[in-house]
Amino acid sequence: MVSEPTVLVVGAGGSAPYGYPSGSALVDEIVNGLSGTGAPLFVLLKRPGFNFSDADLSGFRDSLFQSRRYSIDLFLEKHPEYMEVGKAAIAGALIPREQNQVRSSDPTLDWYRYLFDRLARNRNLNLKERLTILTFNYDRSLDHYLYQAFMHAYKLTSAETYSIFDELVILHLHGSLCTLPWQTKPPNDIPRPYGENAPGNSARQSAQGIRIIHELDPDDSTFQKAHAALATARRVLFLGFGYEPTNVHRLLGKDNWLEAAPLVNVHGTGYGLTQSEASDVKLMFKNRLQISGSKDDCLSLLRNSTALLS
Numbered sequence: 001m002v003s004e005p006t007v008l009v010v011g012a013g014g015s016a017p018y019g020y021p022s023g024s025a026l027v028d029e030i031v032n033g034l035s036g037t038g039a040p041l042f043v044l045l046k047r048p049g050f051n052f053s054d055a056d057l058s059g060f061r062d063s064l065f066q067s068r069r070y071s072i073d074l075f076l077e078k079h080p081e082y083m084e085v086g087k088a089a090i091a092g093a094l095i096p097r098e099q100n101q102v103r104s105s106d107p108t109l110d111w112y113r114y115l116f117d118r119l120a121r122n123r124n125l126n127l128k129e130r131l132t133i134l135t136f137n138y139d140r141s142l143d144h145y146l147y148q149a150f151m152h153a154y155k156l157t158s159a160e161t162y163s164i165f166d167e168l169v170i171l172h173l174h175g176s177l178c179t180l181p182w183q184t185k186p187p188n189d190i191p192r193p194y195g196e197n198a199p200g201n202s203a204r205q206s207a208q209g210i211r212i213i214h215e216l217d218p219d220d221s222t223f224q225k226a227h228a229a230l231a232t233a234r235r236v237l238f239l240g241f242g243y244e245p246t247n248v249h250r251l252l253g254k255d256n257w258l259e260a261a262p263l264v265n266v267h268g269t270g271y272g273l274t275q276s277e278a279s280d281v282k283l284m285f286k287n288r289l290q291i292s293g294s295k296d297d298c299l300s301l302l303r304n305s306t307a308l309l310s
Contacts, residue, residue, distance in 0.1 A: 002118055002131045002309055004234040009251065010135040010142065013240025013271060014298055017109035018141045019097045023071040023242060027064065030072065030089045034061035044092045045085070047200035052085050060085045071244065073174070076212045083212065091177055091206040094139055098177075100195040102145040111239070111299040112142060116149045118309045119168065123154065129168040132229040136247060138177050138210055143170050144194040147182060158182060169229070171222055173251075174213070177206035213246055223250065231257040238268030238289070239298040243281045258288055269301050270294055 012022045021029055033041025034057050045052050060082045069075040076086045104110035122129055135142065146168070151161040162182050178192035179185075192205055216223070230236060230251075241247075252258060258266070270278050270291040278291050292301045302309060 002122060002129065003127070005130050005229075005232055006132070006235045006237070006309070007229050007233040008115075008131065008133045009236065009238045009241055009268075010133060010137060011239070011241035012137060013242070013269065014111070014135070015137050015139050015141055016240065017104040017106060017298075018102055018112070018145075019099070019105065020094065020137070020139050020141065023073075026090070026093060027069060027072050027075075029093050031061055031065045033093060034058070034089070041089060041092050044200060044203060045088055049200050049204050050088060052088070056085055060089070071242075073212055074244070074246075084207075087207040087210045087212075088203055090138065090210055091203040094177060095197050095202050095206060097139070098141075098195045098197065102141045102148075109297055109299055111297075111302055112145045114299055114302055115309070116146060116153075119146070120150075120153060123150075123164075129164065131168055132226075132233075133168075133170045134173055134226050134229070134251075135170065136173055136241075138172070138175065140172075140176050140178075140180055140194055143176075143180055143183065146170075147180070169225075171226055171229075173222055173226060174216075175209045175211040178209050213250070216250070223253070226251070227253045227255070227257055231255075231261065233261070233264055236264060236266045237301070238266075239301065240269060240271070243268075243284065245284065248284050258285060266290065267301065267305060268292065269296055269298055271297050 012020070016022060030041065033039050036042065037054065042057055045057060063079065063082065064072065064075055067075050072086060072090060076083055102112065104112070119129055119131065133142065147161055147165070150156060150164055151158070179189045181191040181193055183189070184191040190205060192202060196202060258264070266285060266289045268289055268291050270281070270293060273281065273291070273294050278294070281291060282289050292304075296304070
């Protein structure tokens, strides 16, 4: 169970077991998908409703490729002229990966299931969920997974399931591919069910929900909620997070919740990092971050440190 205020910070590696690409893989997928007029993403973004010329798409593709960036977010931050087409390309690349039944490609990496099991123990004991999830991902796989799991595990109505998320908070710091129907707050939100993929329409709608780093106001309400959760947390876990300096800086905030919270335990996955890279990451957190080994994935971190979700 999750008995103390806990925050999970989820990066692209957290969604990888469920069919979503890492930041660099998304860049490569977009570049390949726009490799010619007959390429799938190129065809999609030429559908009615989009106003991109062949020159727009090929110019964006060539510039993105030549930038050698690992993240399309970082590319778009310096290339606002490609903002509209870039967001549409992100949505067009990610939406086809939505499957109504969210499954891990490898059961040994299925940390969503492990997390749900821990949360379910709270419900079994009639305890409040003391968890906030901060995700940098546009995809909604974790939201959908937890909603469906609670509904079917406990035979809940939609209203009963929705009420769980009054306590179990999920914040998409950079926006998402539309709100899910149960997350929608009229009149501003336009929902799109998970797995719904009307060619062209879904990508146009979802692109509007994506926010790139430089577009974000430092006083953005979503980040304010995130900083408030971090400031009162006893445990913070970074899962599948890339530790990109800009994201770390924004997450720490101008008041730096970490410096003001000497008792908070901070852990994170170090999957794929060399010792030197891990040391650099620790420095960003003033050596307060306990980082796992280079072969430890999200589930490994959670299972090898069961006290983190106790």
